[in-house]
Amino acid sequence: xxxxxxxxxxxxxxxxxxxxxxxxxxxxxxxxxxxxxxxxxxxxxxxxxxxxxxxxxxxxxxxxxxxxxxxxxxxxxxxxxxxxxxxxxxxxxxxxxxxxxxxxxxxxxxxxxxxxxxxxxxxxxxxxxxxxxxxxxxxxxxxxxxxxxxxxxxxxxxxxxxxxxxxxxxxxxxxxxxxxxxxxxxxxxxxxxxxxxxxxxxxxxxxxxxxxxxxxxxxxxxxxxxxxxxxxxxxxxxxxxxxxxxxxxxxxxxxxxxxxxxxxxx
Amino acid sequence: xxxxxxxxxxxxxxxxxxxxxxxxxxxxxxxxxxxxxxxxxxxxxxxxxxxxxxxxxxxxxxxxxxxxxxxxxxxxxxxxxxxxxxxxxxxxxxxxxxxxxxxxxxxxxxxxxxxxxxxxxxxxxxxxxxxxxxxxxxxxxxxxxxxxxxxxxxxxxxxxxxxxxxxxxxxxxxxxxxxxxxxxxxxxxxxxxxxxxxxxxxxxxxxxxxxxxxxxxxxxxxxxxxxxxxxxxxxxxxxxxxxxxxxxxxxxxxxxxxxxxxxxxx
Numbered sequence: 001x002x003x004x005x006x007x008x009x010x011x012x013x014x015x016x017x018x019x020x021x022x023x024x025x026x027x028x029x030x031x032x033x034x035x036x037x038x039x040x041x042x043x044x045x046x047x048x049x050x051x052x053x054x055x056x057x058x059x060x061x062x063x064x065x066x067x068x069x070x071x072x073x074x075x076x077x078x079x080x081x082x083x084x085x086x087x088x089x090x091x092x093x094x095x096x097x098x099x100x101x102x103x104x105x106x107x108x109x110x111x112x113x114x115x116x117x118x119x120x121x122x123x124x125x126x127x128x129x130x131x132x133x134x135x136x137x138x139x140x141x142x143x144x145x146x147x148x149x150x151x152x153x154x155x156x157x158x159x160x161x162x163x164x165x166x167x168x169x170x171x172x173x174x175x176x177x178x179x180x181x182x183x184x185x186x187x188x189x190x191x192x193x194x195x196x197x198x199x200x201x202x203x204x205x206x207x208x209x210x211x212x213x214x215x216x217x218x219x220x221x222x223x224x225x226x227x228x229x230x231x232x233x234x235x236x237x238x239x240x241x242x243x244x245x246x247x248x249x250x251x252x253x254x255x256x257x258x259x260x261x262x263x264x265x266x
Numbered sequence: 267x268x269x270x271x272x273x274x275x276x277x278x279x280x281x282x283x284x285x286x287x288x289x290x291x292x293x294x295x296x297x298x299x300x301x302x303x304x305x306x307x308x309x310x311x312x313x314x315x316x317x318x319x320x321x322x323x324x325x326x327x328x329x330x331x332x333x334x335x336x337x338x339x340x341x342x343x344x345x346x347x348x349x350x351x352x353x354x355x356x357x358x359x360x361x362x363x364x365x366x367x368x369x370x371x372x373x374x375x376x377x378x379x380x381x382x383x384x385x386x387x388x389x390x391x392x393x394x395x396x397x398x399x400x401x402x403x404x405x406x407x408x409x410x411x412x413x414x415x416x417x418x419x420x421x422x423x424x425x426x427x428x429x430x431x432x433x434x435x436x437x438x439x440x441x442x443x444x445x446x447x448x449x450x451x452x453x454x455x456x457x458x459x460x461x462x463x464x465x466x467x468x469x470x471x472x473x474x475x476x477x478x479x480x481x482x483x484x485x486x487x488x489x490x491x492x493x494x495x496x497x498x499x500x501x502x503x504x505x506x507x508x509x510x511x512x513x514x515x516x517x518x519x520x521x522x523x524x525x526x527x528x529x530x531x532x
Contacts, residue, residue, distance in 0.1 A: 013357075014312050015390045016282010020417075045391035046280050046421040091279075091392040091424035093431055096362020099393060124281045124390055125311035126357040127365060150489045151286075155312040158357035165359055180446065184453035191446065191482055193489070216457055223416045223459070 003112035004038070006140040006252050008119050009133060009168065013155030015124035018176040018212070019145045020048040021222045023121040026143070028229035029238070029245035031076050035116040038071060040106060041081035042133070043123040044092055044099045050083035054225025060084055061110075068111040075230050080110045096128045103129050107136065117252075124155075126162040134166035140252045141171035143209065148175055148196030156196075160204050171251040172209035173201045174244060180214040207251075210244040212237065269378035270304070272406040272518050274385050275399060275434065279421030281390035284442040284478070285411045286314040287488045289387040292409070294495035295504070295511035297342050301382040304337060306372060307347035308399070309389040310358055310365045316349035320491025326350060327376075334377040341496050346376045362394045369395050373402060383518075390421075392428040400432035406518045407437035409475065414441055414462030422462075426470050437517040438475035439467045440510060446480040473517075476510040478503065 001007065010023040023039060031037045041049035050057070053074035061069040061084050071078035082092065082102060092099070112118060120139075123129050133139060142163045146156035156173070163170055175197025180189045191214060201208045212218065221231045228237040267273065276289040289305060297303045307315035316323070319340035327335040327350050337344035348358065348368060358365070378384060386405075389395050399405060408429045412422035422439070429436055441463025446455045457480060467474045478484065487497045494503040 014281060016280060045393060046424065048417055048420070051417060051420065088420060089423050089427060091428040091431070093392050093397065093428050095394050095397060096365075099362075126359050127311060128361050131359060131361060149485060151314055151317060154314070154317065154354060157355050158312065161355060162357040162359050165357070180457070182448040182451060182453055183455060185448060185451035187448055187450035189446075189449060189482060191480060192485065214457060216455060219415060219458065 001137050004115045004118045006117050007137055008117055008171070008248065008252070009122050009139055009142040010119055010145060011122040011142055011159050011163070012124060012145045013126070013157070013159035014152050017145050017147045017152055020052060020121050021218065021227070022143070022145045022174050022176060023119050024049060024052045024222065025227050025229045025241045026244055026248065027077050027119045028075055028227060029241035030117055030249065032229065032233070032242070033245055033249070035249070036114055038078035038112050038115045038118045040110070040118060040120045041079070041083065042103055042120050042129050044082050044094070044102050044129070045123065047081045047083035049079055049081045049121060051225060052222050052227060053079055055079070055084070057088060064111045066111070068109045071110050071112060078112060078115065080106050082106070100128045100132050103132055104136065126158055130162060134168060139168045141169045141255060143171050143248060144173045145176055146173060146196060146200065147177045147192040148190070149193035150196070152192070153196045153200055156200055160200070169255050170204065170206050171248055172207040173197050174209050175211045177214040178211045183216070207247065209247045210240045212240055267403050270381045270384045272383050273403055274383055274437070274514065274518070275388050275405055275408040276385055276411060277388040277408055277425050277429070278390060278411045279392070279423070279425035280418050283411050283413045283418055286318060286387050287484065287493070288409070288411045288440050288442060289385050290315060290318045290488065291493050291495045291507045292510055292514065293343050293385050294341055294493060295507035296383055296515065298495065298499070298508070299511055299515070301515070302380055304344035304378050304381045304384045306376070306384060306386045307345070307349065308369055308386050308395050310348050310360070310368050310395070311389065313347045313349035315345055315347045315387060317491060318488050318493060319345055321345070321350065323354060330377045332377070334375045337376050337378060344378060344381065346372050348372070366394045366398050369398055370402065392424055396428060400434060405434045407435045407521060409437050409514060410439045411442055412439060412462060412466065413443045413458040414456070415459035416462070419462045419466055422466055426466070435521050436470065436472050437514055438473040439463050440475050441477045443480040444477045449482070473513065475513045476506045478506055
């Protein structure tokens, strides 16, 4: 793809496990390590990246000279999202082919500027967007985000099996919302269970890239458009993301040479 | 629809806010009040209801005499899900029309037995399944599930706007994961924010049907196939669901007469 060295899909199977939060923080962590990074928000029905990157409502991408759009810039990364195109309250009441069309347009008509990594914030499920991505562009690998509990693992497994079917290597698993530490007494509670990340990494012979606690600050900072990695660069959360970023970059370069082949046919 | 008096969609816009958990507990609460209740799991990519209802893996629906399937029975309610048809690990790597086909089949070829309420556990988004439901059957109303934080409200708004577009009345909002009470010191933390349910109910002139706390037990009991309403029928969570059930039943009967019209055309 023009202007992009490596495409990484950030996926989960299930919604609401913090995929968009992980995407934006991982992107910022890679940028902090000197990489040029872009984020493509592939969730057409429920895009989150405009709010998470602090892009002011109503900001629209500018046209480039060649029928393409320039991505928006935020916190030093390049970004494209359906949220930059429409009113945030307006639901996209669209059937599959319309959604695929919008996704393809964002994928092929954004003029990314010399990116090392383009992170794609995938919607939940294993359908149109996932198939289109695997068929249209070479994907260097997938990062699977999951919470530790059984119901989330059910869907994370499906996500991994899908990437295998379409020959996209799984780079590893991020376990999100791992433990909650009470702000007052420090008591640890496994509100969303424990051990799920390890179990699934073992089952599929991949690595746990990192574990993120369930904390108020991650959610608040991301909601406010200044994710942890830029707001608290020396904090524990940023350090975890720095490690995840390193492992992702290493896994991508280890996979090179036998590059991803896109062999899935409908 | 044959064998069904009222169809209620349980929806959220965003995934991971506890929609399936609310669906199953609301179904059980309605059943506890003497109604005959069914659950249709419309999440084709990530069905959760088999596990939540404690249906043993591999249990398959039996054929009825008329080309239809009998729903499975669990905790006194009738249920149909994609999870009853396939291996739980197998991802449905399907484009929109395939998903719509599977949903339509479950919707029209299940032989529901004399239901007062059929609750439909909707997938996230505002796409194929949502459009198909609104176009194929009369929906008595929608229950919107949201967590209190901004990012979830973004998507809940889209869900509500979509139901308005297709003329399905919104019966009210369930705010999930409202406050976490530390098991040890009792400290209350608004991990997923506060006030979101009220804000959105006011904005759209609808009611808050109930607020559910973020607790370990709701998640654990649902994951284990014995949801709170059957496991702890006298507990606070069950009481909240009893109130929600009452309000839902009242809202549906108040809406009758001017019944839902399905006027949306693609």
